[in-house]
Amino acid sequence: MEQERVTLSQKDIKRIKVLEMVVNGMMTNQEAAEALKLCRRQIIRLRKKYLDQGEAGIIHGNRGRHPLHRIGEHIRLKVLGLYREKYHDFNFSHFTDSLKEVEGIDLSRSSVVRILSAEGFTSKKSVRRKAKLHRPRPRKQAAGMLWQTDASRFEWFGKGKGYAALHAYIDDATGRVVGAWFTKNESTAGYVAALSIGRERYGLPMEIYSDRHTIFRSPQKSSEEEGEERSLSNFAQGLKDLGIDQIFALTPEAKGRIERLWNTLQDRLTGELRLLGIKDIDEANKVLPKLIAKHNRKFAVLPAEQETAYVKPVERVDADFLFARRQTRKTDGGGSFSYRGRTYAPSTPEKGSMAHASVEVRETLSGRIWAVCKGRRIEMKEVERPKPAASNKTAKDKGARLVNAHKPAPDHPWKRSFRKNSLPISELGEPKVTFSLAIDRICK
Numbered sequence: 001m002e003q004e005r006v007t008l009s010q011k012d013i014k015r016i017k018v019l020e021m022v023v024n025g026m027m028t029n030q031e032a033a034e035a036l037k038l039c040r041r042q043i044i045r046l047r048k049k050y051l052d053q054g055e056a057g058i059i060h061g062n063r064g065r066h067p068l069h070r071i072g073e074h075i076r077l078k079v080l081g082l083y084r085e086k087y088h089d090f091n092f093s094h095f096t097d098s099l100k101e102v103e104g105i106d107l108s109r110s111s112v113v114r115i116l117s118a119e120g121f122t123s124k125k126s127v128r129r130k131a132k133l134h135r136p137r138p139r140k141q142a143a144g145m146l147w148q149t150d151a152s153r154f155e156w157f158g159k160g161k162g163y164a165a166l167h168a169y170i171d172d173a174t175g176r177v178v179g180a181w182f183t184k185n186e187s188t189a190g191y192v193a194a195l196s197i198g199r200e201r202y203g204l205p206m207e208i209y210s211d212r213h214t215i216f217r218s219p220q221k222s223s224e225e226e227g228e229e230r231s232l233s234n235f236a237q238g239l240k241d242l243g244i245d246q247i248f249a250l251t252p253e254a255k256g257r258i259e260r261l262w263n264t265l266q267d268r269l270t271g272e273l274r275l276l277g278i279k280d281i282d283e284a285n286k287v288l289p290k291l292i293a294k295h296n297r298k299f300a301v302l303p304a305e306q307e308t309a310y311v312k313p314v315e316r317v318d319a320d321f322l323f324a325r326r327q328t329r330k331t332d333g334g335g336s337f338s339y340r341g342r343t344y345a346p347s348t349p350e351k352g353s354m355a356h357a358s359v360e361v362r363e364t365l366s367g368r369i370w371a372v373c374k375g376r377r378i379e380m381k382e383v384e385r386p387k388p389a390a391s392n393k394t395a396k397d398k399g400a401r402l403v404n405a406h407k408p409a410p411d412h413p414w415k416r417s418f419r420k421n422s423l424p425i426s427e428l429g430e431p432k433v434t435f436s437l438a439i440d441r442i443c444k
Contacts, residue, residue, distance in 0.1 A: 012058050019043075019050045019058070071111060079105065079115050089271045092116065092123040097298070124267065136256070139173050143303050144310035146172040146247075147198070147205040148258040151186040154266055157279055164281050166265070167194045170258050171202075172209070173303040176296045177261065178202055180288055182281045188215050188235050189365050192323045197289075199317065203310030207245045209255050217248060238323035243311065264299070321370060321377070324362035329371075331357050336383065337371075344369055344380040354378070 008016070018035050021027040022043070029047075033040045049057035082103060087095050096112045099105040113123075140146045151167045167190035168180040179198030183190035198205075210216045220231035236246060249255045272291050278284050329337040335354030336345040339361050346354065360372040361380075369380040408414060 008055065008059070012055075015046065015058050016050070016055055019047055022047055023051065071107070071115070075105065075107075076115050079107070079112065080119060083116060083121065086275070087271065089124065089274065091267055094268050094271065137254075139175075139304070141173065141303065142305040143171050143173045143176070143308045144203060144205050146207045146209055147178065148172055148209045148255045149191065149194075150211065150255065150258045150262070151190060152262045152266070153186060154262075156182070156266075156270055156284065157273060158270065161279065164284070165190060166269075167191050168258065168261065168265075169194055169198050169208075170261055171205075172257060173305075174300050175257065176300040177292050180292050182284045182288065184281065186213075186215070188323060191215060191235060192238075192319050192365065196317075196319050199313070203308075203312050204242055204244060206309055206311070207247055208239065209247045209249060209258075211252075211255070212248050212250075216246065234325050235323055237326060238319075241322055242313070242317070265295070268295070320364045320366055320368075321362060324364040324370070327361045327363075329359055329361050331355060331359055331373075337361070339363075339369065343383050343385045344371075345383045346371075347379045347381040350378060 015036060018027065018032050022029060022032050027035075029040050029043045032038075032043045036043070038046075046058065079099065082099070083090075083095060087098060090098060092113050093109060095116075096107065096109045099107060099112065147169045149167070149169045151165045153163050153165045155161060156164050156166060164182050164184060165186045166180060166182055167186070169178050170176065171178055178201065179194035179196070181190050181193040181197065183193075214233060215235050216233060217236065218231040218233040232240060239246060252259050269291060272294075273284060273287075276287055278287060327339070329339060331337045331354050333355045334345065335350065335357075336343055337359065338344075344361075354371075354373050357373055359378075362370045362372065364370065369382075371378045371380050
C-alpha cells in the first residue's frame with residue numbers, strides 16, 4: 001500500500017526526535033514536556049499517537065484543509081474589482097460600509113483589509129493621527145447646548161475641478177451634523193443657510209462656538225474703560241436677536257470636533273459626490289441632506305441627557321432680514337436717505353413721520369433695502385436723485401475749446417524800453433564818448 005507523503009515542519013521534526021527518545025527510554029515524560037514546553041498529559045497523548053500512526057500522527061489534522069467559513073474566491077475577486085473600478089478613492093472603512101449598503105456584500109472590515117492588503121492596496125487617509133498634546137474637552141450634557149461651526153474650502157468635486165466652501169454646524173453633545181451648505185467661498189450667506197437648516201429641523205441652540213473670523217466678530221475695537229459694548233458683526237447681531245450666545249476659539253484645537261469633521265468629510269464626501277455624478281455647487285446642495293443623514297447614522301452618539309436644550313422660536317424667523325448688513329442713516333424732510341451712493345425712499349406712503357429721523361438701514365442677503373424706524377420695518381425703493389441745472393458753459397466745455405495766443409498792444413508796458421532817454425547807436429560815436437556821456441548822466 002502506497003503511503004501518503006507528509007511534509008514536516010521544523011517544529012514537527014523536533015517533536016518526533018523528542019518522542020523517539022521517550023519511546024526508547026532515553027527521556028522521561030516530564031523531561032520531554034519541559035523540552036517541548038508542553039504539559040505532561042499532552043506528551044502522553046502525543047506518544048500514543050506516534051506509536052499508533054507514526055510521523056503522520058504528529059501533524060495537525062487541519063493542515064492543508066480550508067475552513068468552511070472561508071471567503072469564496074469569486075467574492076474576493078468581486079471585492080477587488082469593485083475597489084479598482086468604482087471605489088478607488090474610498091478608505092477601507094468607507095469601502096466596507098459601501099459594500100454592505102450598496103453592493104450587498106456583508107464582510108467585516110478586517111476581511112476587507114486582508115483582501116486588499118494582499119494585493120498591495122493601502123487605505124487612503126487624509127490626515128495621519130499625531131500624539132495628543134492637550135486634554136480633550138468633555139462633551140456637553142444635552143443636545144442643543146452648544147454648536148460648533150466652521151467652513152472648509154476644498155476640492156469637493158475632485159482634484160482640478162475647482163474649489164468650494166462647505167459651511168457646517170455640529171452639535172457638541174451628539175456629534176450630529178445639524179446643518180450644512182455649499183457656497184463658492186466662505187461667506188455670511190453660507191453660514192446663514194446652514195443655520196436655517198438646523199433651526200428648522202432641531203431648533204435654536206444656546207451657544208455657537210466659532211473662530212475669530214470677521215464674519216463672527218467685528219474687527220472694530222471698543223473701549224472697555226468707557227463701558228462701551230463690544231462691536232458686533234452683522235452675523236453676530238442676528239445671533240443676538242435670536243438669543244444665541246457666542247464663544248470664540250483662540251486655536252483650532254479648541255473646537256476640535258468641527259475640525260475632525262472636515263477630516264472625515266474630505267475623505268468620504270468626495271467619493272460619494274463622485275459616485276452621484278455631482279459636479280457643481282447647486283447639485284451638491286440638493287443631495288447634501290441625504291449624505292449628511294448617512295454620515296449622522298454612522299458617527300452620531302447618544303448624549304448624556306436625553307432631554308434637549310433646543311429653543312423653538314416664538315415667531316417666524318426671517319433670516320434674510322435678521323442677518324442683513326446694518327448701518328445707520330439720517331433721513332431728510334421727505335423721509336429719504338442716501339446709501340451707497342443712491343437715494344432711497346419708502347416704497348409705500350407711511351402714516352408715521354420719517355422726516356429727519358435716525359433709521360437703521362438693512363441690506364438683506366437677497367439685495368433688498370429695508371429701514372427700521374421707531375421699531376417699524378419699512379421697505380425702501382430706489383429713487384432718482386435730482387440733477388442740478390446745467391449752465392451754457394460748463395467747465396468741461398471751457399477746457400475743451402481752443403485758446404488763441406494773446407498778442408500785446410504796441411504800447412504795452414512790456415514793449416517799452418527800460419532806458420527812455422538812451423541815444424541811438426549811430427549817434428553814440430566812439431566808445432570813449434559813450435562812456436563820458438554815461439558818466440555825465442549818472443552825475444546829473
